[in-house]
Amino acid sequence: MTKAIITVVGRDTVGIIAKVCTWLADNRINILDISQTIVDGFFNMMMIVDVSSLDKTFGDCVTELEVLGREIGVDIHCQKEDIFTKMHRI
Amino acid sequence: MINIFEVNETNKMISQEKLDVRTITMGISLLSCCDSDIDRVCEKVYNRITTMAKDLVATGQEIEKEYGIPIVNKRISVTPISLVGGSACKTPEDFVKLAKTLDAAAKTVGVNFIGGYSALVSKGMTKAEELLIRSIPQALAQTERVCSSVNVGSTKTGLNMDAVRLMGEVVVQTAEATKDADSLGCAKLVIFCNAPDDNPFMAGAFHGVTEADAVIHVGVSGPGVVKRAIEQVRGENFEVLCETIKKTAFKITRVGQLVAQEASRRLGVPFGIIDLSLAPTPAVGDSVAEILEEIGLEQVGGPGTTAALAMLNDQVKKGGVMASSYVGGLSGAFIPVSEDHGMIEAAANGRLCLEKLEAMTCVCSVGLDMIAIPGDTPASTISGIIADEAAIGMVNQKTTAVRLIPVIGKTVGETAEFGGLLGYAPIMPVNRSDCSAFINRTGRIPAPIHSFKN
Numbered sequence: 001m002t003k004a005i006i007t008v009v010g011r012d013t014v015g016i017i018a019k020v021c022t023w024l025a026d027n028r029i030n031i032l033d034i035s036q037t038i039v040d041g042f043f044n045m046m047m048i049v050d051v052s053s054l055d056k057t058f059g060d061c062v063t064e065l066e067v068l069g070r071e072i073g074v075d076i077h078c079q080k081e082d083i084f085t086k087m088h089r090i
Numbered sequence: 091m092i093n094i095f096e097v098n099e100t101n102k103m104i105s106q107e108k109l110d111v112r113t114i115t116m117g118i119s120l121l122s123c124c125d126s127d128i129d130r131v132c133e134k135v136y137n138r139i140t141t142m143a144k145d146l147v148a149t150g151q152e153i154e155k156e157y158g159i160p161i162v163n164k165r166i167s168v169t170p171i172s173l174v175g176g177s178a179c180k181t182p183e184d185f186v187k188l189a190k191t192l193d194a195a196a197k198t199v200g201v202n203f204i205g206g207y208s209a210l211v212s213k214g215m216t217k218a219e220e221l222l223i224r225s226i227p228q229a230l231a232q233t234e235r236v237c238s239s240v241n242v243g244s245t246k247t248g249l250n251m252d253a254v255r256l257m258g259e260v261v262v263q264t265a266e267a268t269k270d271a272d273s274l275g276c277a278k279l280v281i282f283c284n285a286p287d288d289n290p291f292m293a294g295a296f297h298g299v300t301e302a303d304a305v306i307h308v309g310v311s312g313p314g315v316v317k318r319a320i321e322q323v324r325g326e327n328f329e330v331l332c333e334t335i336k337k338t339a340f341k342i343t344r345v346g347q348l349v350a351q352e353a354s355r356r357l358g359v360p361f362g363i364i365d366l367s368l369a370p371t372p373a374v375g376d377s378v379a380e381i382l383e384e385i386g387l388e389q390v391g392g393p394g395t396t397a398a399l400a401m402l403n404d405q406v407k408k409g410g411v412m413a414s415s416y417v418g419g420l421s422g423a424f425i426p427v428s429e430d431h432g433m434i435e436a437a438a439n440g441r442l443c444l445e446k447l448e449a450m451t452c453v454c455s456v457g458l459d460m461i462a463i464p465g466d467t468p469a470s471t472i473s474g475i476i477a478d479e480a481a482i483g484m485v486n487q488k489t490t491a492v493r494l495i496p497v498i499g500k501t502v503g504e505t506a507e508f509g510g511l512l513g514y515a516p517i518m519p520v521n522r523s524d525c526s527a528f529i530n531r532t533g534r535i536p537a538p539i540h541s542f543k544n
Contacts, residue, residue, distance in 0.1 A: 087100055
């Protein structure tokens with residue numbers, strides 16, 4: 001399993017999760033966990049996903065999610081999980 | 091499993107607090123390029139660098155994208171060129187030819203600096219080393235990306251005062267040779283005592299002869315992250331403050347360790363060290379001076395500065411060594427004047443003087459760094475400053491360095507502009523008391539008594 005973390009931050013609007021999840025399904029990315037909050041009207045979501053069945057490079061996935069984010073009007077970042085586990089776990 | 095708060099903390103460090111990997115530096119040994127013919131040496135050097143480092147920049151960009159962490163610079167350090175060109179270079183011009191080759195190779199592979207136009211002369215100078223040193227002004231004037239360093243002393247060998255005298259002259263000549271760009275050449279020239287073999291940071295990086303064929307070193311930064319963390323413990327005691335700095339340094343270093351391991355794996359080059367240095371940039375919020383001010387100083391340079399810096403430097407190292415088994419290079423807090431918004435302000439309003447900076451170098455990780463001084467400062471005075479700084483390193487068994495920029499045509503009250511990460515600096519006054527009779531003595535200052543540990 002290759003885990004990645006997707007974060008979505010921006011002004012709350014209808015269908016953010018739907019659009020992101022559809023894109024993930026189309027690209028064979030399995031969602032393992034979702035946390036989501038609204039702070040001061042801002043949508044803040046984190047997904048832990050499995051990208052081991054991804055049929056494109058991880059770099060392309062990062063770029064496409066950024067583009068999707070711009071279309072929806074939110075910031076989407078996709079990062080390999082290691083950067084977080086290395087920093088926060090001994 | 092990782093939670094949303096941890097993810098947000100990391101991403102906030104990157105997006106708002108300027109956490110970055112300052113450099114991935116590939117060290118490349120050029121010892122196999124030695125030849126008696128200068129053109130052959132140049133050809134071998136160019137081919138070796140462009141082969142070994144051909145994927146360095148692309149790999150750096152790939153890692154940057156996949157982990158979402160900026161990797162600001164991709165750089166190369168090479169074996170000290172005085173050794174590589176030793177048997178081929180008969181004149182300073184021959185060495186300049188090698189410098190141009192390094193510059194061309196750097197441009198081909200797309201790195202922004204290449205370090206190692208260096209000579210290690212802490213005890214004595216060979217003919218070739220002296221030729222290289224004499225070629226530095228022209229080499230730095232005629233190239234764009236080449237960085238030069240000279241090690242003039244060590245705790246084990248004492249100080250080579252002939253080299254110290256020569257370097258004062260070379261600094262002035264380099265300033266003259268690049269006077270059209272505010273003597274920018276001097277920003278690419280470092281004079282060391284106890285130079286480390288594995289420093290990834292420019293301008294002092296070179297690939298030491300103790301190193302393997304090729305190696306990946308990573309320099310991480312993050313003054314903004316440390317500042318933001320200690321803002322949360324304002325007014326707390328020193329134990330809480332130190333714990334906060336250590337924890338932050340740990341987190342930053344772990345990111346560097348990850349990037350270093352990935353770069354090493356993808357490039358098929360062994361991992362060397364992580365250099366955890368709080369390396370400021372001229373941007374607001376990316377300043378070591380601002381950390382010291384957050385610790386409790388009204389402005390850097392005033393009473394308390396040295397103690398606060400000593401504590402900061404030590405906690406950064408303590409947090410860092412827990413995060414990686416191979417912490418090396420300089421690791422600590424850098425205090426370059428022109429590259430630090432807070433230092434620039436303090437120097438401009440006269441609260442930070444050269445003498446206080448010298449005191450600060452006793453407890454920080456490097457030395458008198460990126461300091462603009464009047465263009466008419468005599469070479470002997472510059473040599474005197476180099477000798478003072480090297481003596482601090484020699485006696486305290488630490489690395490010290492001098493990167494002074496005598497800005498030709500400018501004097502106290504004016505500002506030198508270097509551009510980009512090198513920043514800008516107010517010209518600082520220099521004590522003009524003459525030390526030429528001291529500097530003109532020949533020979534060496536012996537190693538201190540506590541160096542005899544065998």
